[in-house]
Structures are given as C-alpha cells and as structure tokens.
Amino acid sequence: MAGAGVAITGIGIISSIGKTMEESQQALLSGTHGISRIEHVDTKLRDNIWVGEIKYSNAELADLLKLPAGHNYTRTAMLGCYAAQAAVASLGSCDMDAYKTGLISSTSVGGMDYTERYFYKYLEDPALHPYISTHDAGDSSHKIADYLGIQGLVTTISTACSSAANAIMMGARLIKHGRLDRVIVGGTDALSKFTINGFNTLMILSDELCQPFDQDRKGLNLGEAAAYLVLESEEVVRKENRKPLAYLAGYGNANDAFHQTASSDNGEGAFLAMEKAFTVAGLSASAIDYINAHGTATPNNDLSEGRALQRIFSDDMPLFSSTKAFTGHTLAAAAAIEAVFCIVALQQQIVFPNLNFKTQMEELDCSPQTEARPAQLEHVLSNSFGFGGNCSSLIFSKA
Amino acid sequence: MQQPNNIIYKIEMAELKEELKGKIIEVLNLEDIAVADIADSDPLFGEGLGLDSIDALELIVLMDKEYGIKLSDPKQGKSIFQSIDTMAAYIAENRTK
Amino acid sequence: MKRSIYINGIGAVTAQGVWRADFFVESHPLQHAVNAVQQPSYKELISPAMARRMSRGIKMGIYAAQQALDEAHITIPDAIITGTGLGCSEDSEKFLRNVLDNEEQFLTPTAFIQSTHNTVAAQIALRLGCKGYNFTYVNRSVSFESAVLDALMQLHDGEASSILVGAVDEISDHTARLLQLIGYIKPSDVHETVKESKSPGANYAESATFFTLSQEKTAQSYCEILDLCLQNKVSQSELPTFVDKFLKKNGLQLQDIDALVLGYSGDSDFDGWYEQAEQLFDATVSLYYKHLVGQCDTSSAFGLAMAAQFVSDQAIPETAQYNTTTLDRPLKNVLLYNQFRGEDHSLVLVRSC
Numbered sequence: 066m067a068g069a070g071v072a073i074t075g076i077g078i079i080s081s082i083g084k085t086m087e088e089s090q091q092a093l094l095s096g097t098h099g100i101s102r103i104e105h106v107d108t109k110l111r112d113n114i115w116v117g118e119i120k121y122s123n124a125e126l127a128d129l130l131k132l133p134a135g136h137n138y139t140r141t142a143m144l145g146c147y148a149a150q151a152a153v154a155s156l157g158s159c160d161m162d163a164y165k166t167g168l169i170s171s172t173s174v175g176g177m178d179y180t181e182r183y184f185y186k187y188l189e190d191p192a193l194h195p196y197i198s199t200h201d202a203g204d205s206s207h208k209i210a211d212y213l214g215i216q217g218l219v220t221t222i223s224t225a226c227s228s229a230a231n232a233i234m235m236g237a238r239l240i241k242h243g244r245l246d247r248v249i250v251g252g253t254d255a256l257s258k259f260t261i262n263g264f265n266t267l268m269i270l271s272d273e274l275c276q277p278f279d280q281d282r283k284g285l286n287l288g289e290a291a292a293y294l295v296l297e298s299e300e301v302v303r304k305e306n307r308k309p310l311a312y313l314a315g316y317g318n319a320n321d322a323f324h325q326t327a328s329s330d331n332g333e334g335a336f337l338a339m340e341k342a343f344t345v346a347g348l349s350a351s352a353i354d355y356i357n358a359h360g361t362a363t364p365n366n367d368l369s370e371g372r373a374l375q376r377i378f379s380d381d382m383p384l385f386s387s388t389k390a391f392t393g394h395t396l397a398a399a400a401a402i403e404a405v406f407c408i409v410a411l412q413q414q415i416v417f418p419n420l421n422f423k424t425q426m427e428e429l430d431c432s433p434q435t436e437a438r439p440a441q442l443e444h445v446l447s448n449s450f451g452f453g454g455n456c457s458s459l460i461f462s463k464a
Numbered sequence: 465m466q467q468p469n470n471i472i473y474k475i476e477m478a479e480l481k482e483e484l485k486g487k488i489i490e491v492l493n494l495e496d497i498a499v500a501d502i503a504d505s506d507p508l509f510g511e512g513l514g515l516d517s518i519d520a521l522e523l524i525v526l527m528d529k530e531y532g533i534k535l536s537d538p539k540q541g542k543s544i545f546q547s548i549d550t551m552a553a554y555i556a557e558n559r560t561k
Numbered sequence: 562m563k564r565s566i567y568i569n570g571i572g573a574v575t576a577q578g579v580w581r582a583d584f585f586v587e588s589h590p591l592q593h594a595v596n597a598v599q600q601p602s603y604k605e606l607i608s609p610a611m612a613r614r615m616s617r618g619i620k621m622g623i624y625a626a627q628q629a630l631d632e633a634h635i636t637i638p639d640a641i642i643t644g645t646g647l648g649c650s651e652d653s654e655k656f657l658r659n660v661l662d663n664e665e666q667f668l669t670p671t672a673f674i675q676s677t678h679n680t681v682a683a684q685i686a687l688r689l690g691c692k693g694y695n696f697t698y699v700n701r702s703v704s705f706e707s708a709v710l711d712a713l714m715q716l717h718d719g720e721a722s723s724i725l726v727g728a729v730d731e732i733s734d735h736t737a738r739l740l741q742l743i744g745y746i747k748p749s750d751v752h753e754t755v756k757e758s759k760s761p762g763a764n765y766a767e768s769a770t771f772f773t774l775s776q777e778k779t780a781q782s783y784c785e786i787l788d789l790c791l792q793n794k795v796s797q798s799e800l801p802t803f804v805d806k807f808l809k810k811n812g813l814q815l816q817d818i819d820a821l822v823l824g825y826s827g828d829s830d831f832d833g834w835y836e837q838a839e840q841l842f843d844a845t846v847s848l849y850y851k852h853l854v855g856q857c858d859t860s861s862a863f864g865l866a867m868a869a870q871f872v873s874d875q876a877i878p879e880t881a882q883y884n885t886t887t888l889d890r891p892l893k894n895v896l897l898y899n900q901f902r903g904e905d906h907s908l909v910l911v912r913s914c
Binding site: 188220 | 641646647648653656657658660661664665666668669670673674675676677678679680682683684686687689690691692693694695696697698699700701703704707710711714715717718735736738739740742743745790791792793794858904905
C-alpha cells in the first residue's frame with residue numbers, strides 16, 4: 066500500500082467509556098456515554114457540571130501500572146503510560162531497540178493536577194518535593210518514554226485542544242523523512258481544578274449532557290483520557306510482517322488568526338486545515354465518507370466548524386458526528402481518542418452516533434448522524450481545534 | 465425603580481457611574497484610559513472603548529463580585545453592557561450588595 | 562536532494578537586553594540565582610488594547626519575533642513554530658492562585674486564556690494575520706530544538722519557504738521558589754558566575770529568541786543550519802557515540818568541527834556532560850552563553866543565535882570563550898550541544914555560508 070500514507074500498526078486508549086479498545090468500541094456501538102458527576106477532583110463546581118471522568122483513583126491507576134511506592138507519576142502521566150503501553154502491546158512483538166523509535170506526546174494540563182494540590186504545601190513539606198518537577202508538560206512524556214523503555218527522540222506538543230492531532234502529524238513527518246522508523250504518537254490529559262475552573266470562567270461548560278451540533282446546545286462537558294497510535298515505516302511493516310490497522314493519509318494545520326479563544330464565523334482556520342489535509346492525502350473532499358467532527362457543543366465551535374464543513378463539502382455532506390457526548394472534551398487527548406475511533410470505524414465499517422442531538426442548527430443545512438450504522442468507509446476525516454486559533458485535520462484511510 | 469426626579473437618586477447614580485468606570489479600568493487593565501475619558505453614553509464594545517467578548521466575561525464577574533448580580537448567560541451581557549448608562553441602570557435595579 | 566536552510570534573521574530579548582550589533586561587547590556575566598530581563602519598550606509593536614492582557618513572556622516573544630522577521634525582510638512567514646519549557650508560567654500561576662485563594666469564586670478568564678502553552682505562537686499569528694502552520698513544542702531543554710527540527714523538515718520538503726522559529730520562557734515568582742527548593746536554581750544567597758560555580762543548580766533568567774529560517778540565501782544570511790538531533794537519554798559514556806553518529810550522518814569527523822557551543826550552566830552536578838564533550842574534541846575552541854543569558858528550558862535558542870553571529874562575523878569575542886584554545890582557522894562548522902540535568906540532549910550543526 067505504498068503511497069497510501071503512514072501505516073498505523075497499534076492503538077491504545079483509556080477514557081470514560083472504557084479502559085480497552087473493546088470496551089470503547091462496545092460503548093460507541095451501544096450508545097453508552099461515560100459522562101457523570103466528578104469524583105476524583107475536589108471542586109465546588111461538582112454539582113454544576115458533568116464530566117467524562119475515568120473511574121479509577123490515582124492509587125488504582127498506580128496499581129494497574131505496577132508503579133513502585135514513592136513514585137512521582139501524575140494522573141496525566143499515568144493515563145498516558147496506560148494507553149501508550151496498550152498501544153505497544155497491541156503490536157504483539159515490539160523490540161524498542163531494534164528500530165529508531167520515538168515518542169511524540171501531547172498534553173495541555175501536564176502535571177497541573179499535582180501542582181494545584183501542593184502549590185502552597187510544597188513550601189512546608191519536603192516529602193512532597195518529588196512532585197515539583199512533574200509540573201511541566203514534558204514530564205508525562207518522559208515518564209511514558211521511561212515506562213516503555215524508549216531511548217531516542219522524545220518530545221511534546223501543546224497547542225491546547227488540537228495537541229494530539231499535531232503530535233500525530235509530527236510523528237508522520239518524522240517517519241516520512243526517515244528520521245524515525247517507529248513512533249508512538251498521541252496525547253494525555255487528566256481532569257483538574259485548573260481546567261475545570263478555566264472553562265467555567267469562559268462560560269462554555271454545560272450543566273447538562275452536551276449536545277454537539279444541536280440548536281439548543283449549552284456548552285461542553287470536560288473529560289479526561291489518553292490514547293496513542295503506533296506509526297511505523299514501510300520497512301518495519303514489511304520486516305515485522307505487520308498488518309496495518311489503517312493509514313494516516315493526510316494532515317493539515319492552519320491558524321484562524323482571528324481571536325485568542327473564539328473561532329471565526331466562517332471557520333477560516335478549519336477550512337484551511339481541511340484543504341491542506343486533502344492536498345497531503347492527494348484526495349478531493351468527495352472522497353471523504355465520514356467526519357469525526359471536533360463538535361465540542363459550544364455555541365461558537367459548532368457554528369464555526371459547521372460553516373467550515375459546509376464550505377468544504379457544500380451539498381455533498383458526508384456522514385458526520387461528534388463523539389464528545391460520549392467522552393466529554395478531553396482537551397489534548399481529544400484528537401488521539403478520536404483518531405482511535407476513526408480507525409475502529411474504518412476497521413468495522415461503522416459510523417458512530419452523535420448523542421443527545423434533537424434539533425438542527427438554524428444556521429446549518431445539515432445534521433449529524435444520530436445512530437450507529439454500518440457504512441462503506443474508505444477515507445475518514447477527523448477535526449480538532451484549539452485555543453489560539455489552532456486548527457488541525459487528519460485523514461485516515463482503510464488498510 | 466426609584467423616582468427619576470429624586471435628587472438623591474441622581475447623585476447616587478452619578479457616584480455609581482464614576483465608581484463603575486474606575487472598576488472597569490482596573491479589572492480590564494485599561495492603562496491608557498482615565499475615568500474622565502469615558503462618557504456615560506459611550507459604547508463600551510466595538511467602537512468606543514473597543515472591548516471584546518473576553519472583556520464581557522470579565523464584566524460578568526465584576527457584576528457578581530461587586531454588586532452581587534449573577535448573569536448566567538453571556539448573551540444577557542449584550543444589552544446590559546452597552547454603555548456606562550445601561551450598566552449603572554441595571555446595577556441600581558438589581559444589586560444585592 | 563535536500564535543500565539548504567539559512568538563518569536569515571534573529572531577534573532576542575534577554576537579561577543583556579535585546580539582540581543588537583554590540584550585544585557581546587556590552588554583556589556581563591550574570592551572578593544572581595534569578596535574573597531579570599532587560600526589557601525594551603513594546604509600545605511601537607503592541608497596541609495598548611492588546612498589551613493590557615499580555616504577560617512579559619508574550620511581549621518578549623512578539624518583540625523577538627518581529628526583530629527576526631524584520632532582519633529577514635519577511636512580513637508574514639509560512640509557519641510559526643515555537644518552543645517553551647514552562648509556557649506562560651506567569652498567567653498559569655496567576656489563575657491557579659486565584660482558584661486556590663478565592664476558593665473557586667469570582668474567577669475571570671483572561672489569565673486562563675493566556676496560560677495556554679501556545680499563547681505566544683498564537684498571539685504572533687494573530688498580530689501578523691498569519692494563517693499558516695502554528696505549532697508549539699513543550700519538552701524541557703529540547704522544546705526549541707523540536708521546533709527547529711519541525712521547521713527543517715518542512716523547509717527541506719519545500720512545504721514552506723520561510724518559517725519563524727523561536728523560543729520563550731518566563732519565570733514566575735512561586736515557580737522560581739519551587740525550583741530553588743529542588744535545587745534546579747541556585748539558592749538566592751549564592752552569587753557565582755557559570756565559570757566560578759562550584760555548586761549545584763544554575764542561575765536562571767527569562768529569555769525569548771527567534772529566527773527566520775529560509776530556503777533562500779540572502780545578503781542577510783548568517784549561516785546555514787545543516788542538521789540536528791535529539792535524544793531523551795544519553796549517559797556520559799554514550800556521549801562519544803551519540804556525537805560520532807551525528808557527525809558521520811553529516812559526512813563530518815571530529816576534526817571538521819571548528820568550534821563547540823556548549824550549554825554550560827554552572828550546575829556542578831550536570832556540567833560534566835559538557836566537559837566530556839570538550840574532551841572528545843582535541844584543541845577545539847569551546848564557547849558558552851548561559852553565563853550571559855542564564856538558564857531556562859529554552860536558553861539554548863540563544864546559543865544558536867550566538868553561533869550564527871560568530872560564524873557570520875568570523876570572529877569570537879572573548880566574553881563567549883570557555884576554554885583557552887584560540888581560533889586559528891576559518892569558522893566553518895560549529896557544533897552546539899545542550900542537555901538539562903543529564904536529559905533531553907540536542908546536537909545542532911551550523912555552517913558558514
């Protein structure tokens with residue numbers, strides 16, 4: 066399949082709808098969301114918001130990962146290790162030293178979950194000091210690399226809610242340029258008081274289950290998750306006799322250059338990102354069979370994205386849905402979990418539903434897919450947009 | 465609403481507007497602007513002071529923190545935050561502190 | 562065939578002031594644990610309406626970016642790629658303090674919005690109206706080098722013809738105190754320059770350094786960037802192989818390197834990697850820069866600016882010289898090596914043009 070793109074040979078995921086691929090797939094097909102009240106973050110907003118929380122405590126996650134006592138893994142790092150380990154395990158065999166292997170991870174919150182807990186306490190309690198160095202975004206990537214035994218190119222991208230799409234993009238570039246033979250790409254973000262309150266100040270958190278692309282949508286539900294893909298060069302695929310799960314055919318990133326947080330009315334950045342992805346893939350818009358939209362369910366995003374989609378696809382809108390009503394908006398991890406959903410969609414030839422949709426937006430001429438249904442899928446598009454006008458699109462193709 | 469002709473009410477309104485201007489300058493960090501630069505009827509958004517959607521969110525917090533007024537929908541801000549006049553009138557009528 | 566890539570513009574805001582012709586003549590080694598930046602006036606570049614929400618790091622980034630673009634005569638680059646270790650630390654800390662101190666009440670969005678790691682790259686794009694590729698790398702001491710790696714690949718491909726690449730790190734008060742608690746920053750009562758240092762930890766300072774990288778060689782071109790490589794872990798005993806492999810890949814041998822630019826930070830626990838690197842090269846000039854601009858996750862960007870300047874001038878001012886070897890040949894190939902606390906190693910190779 067030379068020319069189809071970069072081979073995706075492994076995937077791993079943990080989110081509020083499942084700690085394995087199989088659980089996630091089952092939830093998507095049966096329409097079972099993972100949105101609940103928050104338990105593991107101590108916040109006054111508990112009764113006002115709904116979140117896609119992974120129902121493991123930090124201690125339980127540490128046990129699952131078999132971390133030694135006295136470790137300094139943040140929740141973000143633990144979720145990342147869990148999903149990245151699953152991605153590598155899904156390969157069957159994987160000798161980390163046999164090929165030039167790298168890790169491109171992403172996170173927005175980094176170690177903020179521990180910083181917000183100990184910010185002032187650090188000054189008094191030296192026993193907490195091992196967590197001080199876990200604050201930065203690079204920490205979780207280092208922990209994941211150590212956990213997997215990767216010695217090589219390790220770096221991190223943080224571009225808010227498009228982060229993981231950009232990590233996937235960078236990974237593909239490194240493979241194409243022969244700088245790496247294998248790269249683990251994705252993102253991880255844990256829920257934190259910092260981000261919950263941050264989004265609350267923007268008044269874009271819904272006090273109900275979120276309703277992407279609905280006329281009466283009230284905002285988003287936050288979530289936490291981690292997901293990773295393994296990308297491998299043609300040579301590794303051949304030598305190791307891999308059966309690719311799918312191919313990353315195209316990618317594009319563009320900036321809306323409109324406002325620090327809001328998207329432009331006509332979705333210019335989103336439009337440009339999709340156009341670039343088509344160019345890289347050598348495909349026209351009509352080749353796209355399904356779109357996993359960013360669809361956060363904020364008034365601004367869904368309007369801007371909807372308009373950009375209509376500009377690209379005009380009268381020929383493919384099936385589309387946002388899976389954020391299942392998982393919540395998992396920030397830097399969002400594009401990674403949605404990449405996994407796209408790959409599963411291609412493998413199973415199934416489109417996942419957009420939950421909680423009732424009424425078409427008056428500004429748009431299209432509605433999302435509301436039921437899981439079989440569909441012939443060759444190429445699917447995944448959109449992810451972030452603060453700072455950061456817009457990314459990925460195209461996945463059937464293996 | 466109180467009697468518009470009431471002289472005390474007028475003085476109170478004038479004081480409220482001055483106070484409001486000072487607070488807006490402070491919370492929005494409008495370094496180059498003085499209280500005297502803002503006319504009561506000047507539009508706060510777009511032309512005029514040139515505030516934007518982020519400022520509107522800052523003003524919603526100001527209403528809550530200083531005057532005990534909770535606005536749950538950012539869209540409400542559109543009419544209330546038209547000018548110092550409209551803001552002061554809304555505060556005078558709805559303040560809980 | 563790979564295209565050549567040139568540094569056509571540089572900008573910086575540092576503890577020694579902004580990037581300028583007599584930068585190195587006017588610089589003095591830093592002696593404090595935490596050093597302030599000598600900031601320029603931002604009024605000409607940033608309107609009051611924009612500036613009122615910007616922390617120091619954002620303003621420094623915008624200033625350095627504009628200098629780099631102006632030097633290269635580029636109005637809007639094809640892409641903007643930045644690196645930062647701690648991101649917008651000031652606003653993160655401000656918002657977090659508000660959350661904790663006010664018990665999640667009366668919180669305003671501005672600090673949260675500006676706390677995002679990609680804020681600087683986004684604000685530069687917004688100011689320029691640049692709708693191109695916009696990435697931010699956040700991985701400690703290879704944050705900047707990751708950005709350069711990304712840019713090199715896109716320029717090699719011809720996907721872009723000019724890219725603005727840069728690095729910013731600001732230091733907020735509480736974060737600095739915490740980094741002192743774990744020995745990353747020297748204690749406040751220690752006053753040592755990098756060379757005098759006998760203690761662990763480094764002298765920190767904020768900085769912003771930007772570059773315009775281009776496929777095209779111009780009269781402004783400082784030098785060519787040939788290649789770079791990154792690795793999360795390299796032990797001191799693995800260092801010779803790490804360097805050797807990189808040079809070989811670029812068709813060079815140890816003796817082809819005319820000067821080394823090393824990330825000596827005065828941290829007695831971790832400067833051994835640089836001593837090890839020096840020993841690999843026999844009688845090669847070694848240079849340093851963190852004594853002038855301080856340590857931060859992305860201060861190595863300034864090392865690249867310095868290397869570019871010296872290669873362009875074909876001269877090395879005394880203030881940058883680390884060892885006593887004098888330069889007795891043209892400054893053609895310069896190798897930069899940096900790491901932080903024994904992790905996140907990078908090698909960058911530049912050549913005169």
